[in-house]
Amino acid sequence: MTPNRSIRRATIVALPLLALSLASCQSPTAQAPSTPNAAEPWNWSEDVVRVAVNQVRAGRDLNPASWPGGARVAVLLSYDVDNETVYGLRTGDVSIGPLSQGQYGARVALPRIVTLMDDEQVPATFFFPAWSLKLAPEQAGVIQRSGLHEIAVHGWIHELNTTLDGVTEARLLQQAVDAIEEITGERPVGYRAPSWNHSPNTLRIVRNMGFLYESSLMHDDRPYELVQDGEATGVVELPVQWILDDAPLFNPRGSSYMNPRDVMQVWIDEFDKAWEEGTMFLLTMHPHVSGHRSRIVALEGLLDHIKAKGDVWFATHEEAARYVREQAGMD
Numbered sequence: 001m002t003p004n005r006s007i008r009r010a011t012i013v014a015l016p017l018l019a020l021s022l023a024s025c026q027s028p029t030a031q032a033p034s035t036p037n038a039a040e041p042w043n044w045s046e047d048v049v050r051v052a053v054n055q056v057r058a059g060r061d062l063n064p065a066s067w068p069g070g071a072r073v074a075v076l077l078s079y080d081v082d083n084e085t086v087y088g089l090r091t092g093d094v095s096i097g098p099l100s101q102g103q104y105g106a107r108v109a110l111p112r113i114v115t116l117m118d119d120e121q122v123p124a125t126f127f128f129p130a131w132s133l134k135l136a137p138e139q140a141g142v143i144q145r146s147g148l149h150e151i152a153v154h155g156w157i158h159e160l161n162t163t164l165d166g167v168t169e170a171r172l173l174q175q176a177v178d179a180i181e182e183i184t185g186e187r188p189v190g191y192r193a194p195s196w197n198h199s200p201n202t203l204r205i206v207r208n209m210g211f212l213y214e215s216s217l218m219h220d221d222r223p224y225e226l227v228q229d230g231e232a233t234g235v236v237e238l239p240v241q242w243i244l245d246d247a248p249l250f251n252p253r254g255s256s257y258m259n260p261r262d263v264m265q266v267w268i269d270e271f272d273k274a275w276e277e278g279t280m281f282l283l284t285m286h287p288h289v290s291g292h293r294s295r296i297v298a299l300e301g302l303l304d305h306i307k308a309k310g311d312v313w314f315a316t317h318e319e320a321a322r323y324v325r326e327q328a329g330m331d
């Protein structure tokens, strides 16, 4: 996941459904605007607000009474392998310097990270935009050599779902899944939206394609079932969170840069509370961000802390989704 500040999220996403809702609420003779005024949400009707909010909501809590082996907390480590896709490819604004940062991800950072995970015997899930894998397919072999890790899908070229029509969005996700399966030999069962946002069509596409789980939204710290327009979907959400993402705080040219060792302390505090509450700790990192030498130190420190605490279940996202489904009687 990498943030995109150019998206005006709620109002843009809500507009098609809001227009639909208004149209259905009006009598034939009523005088009403053809679309709700996005600039004046304080004038929206009760229905318009509720329809906007209820597009995708959290349903039942799927946090199990305990995790496998009686563990108190599940630890899920995500790596979004964006590489060149977020350095120009997703927007078409390509430039050689930024693209070189993308190749660093595949060439140096991903092998460094996988070596650490394998040495520590800690499983992880690697979410790929298909083009990241097509440009450096050797990444699949590096990830797959231990048999510990999962490869999942993170779009075609890190496209912004909210800017696409539903047909295009569905086509790109289908071809992304096909391309990843062709390279890895395994069909991904997990979906993470590029830039962590859904269009009004995204969840329907995810349901139609039969994904086991979704991991882009932020309604909770615990796993839960997604509800779409008031209907339980059977899709497990493994929620993410901006304070559990390395990209914003590790951008040396951004406005919120933090020392990696200070970031590690944020992660440790998040983990400790998850441990106390008996829930889930899901951390999203990016090889091209966290795979630098000074940052691997932060990841090593986090793993040392988690292992010293004990009573932990390290799992891929797929393993966690299957477990919570089974415990909740969803299969």
Ligand SMILES: [Zn+2]
Pocket: 001, 002, 080, 082, 154, 158, 194, 195
């Ligand atoms: Zn991403």
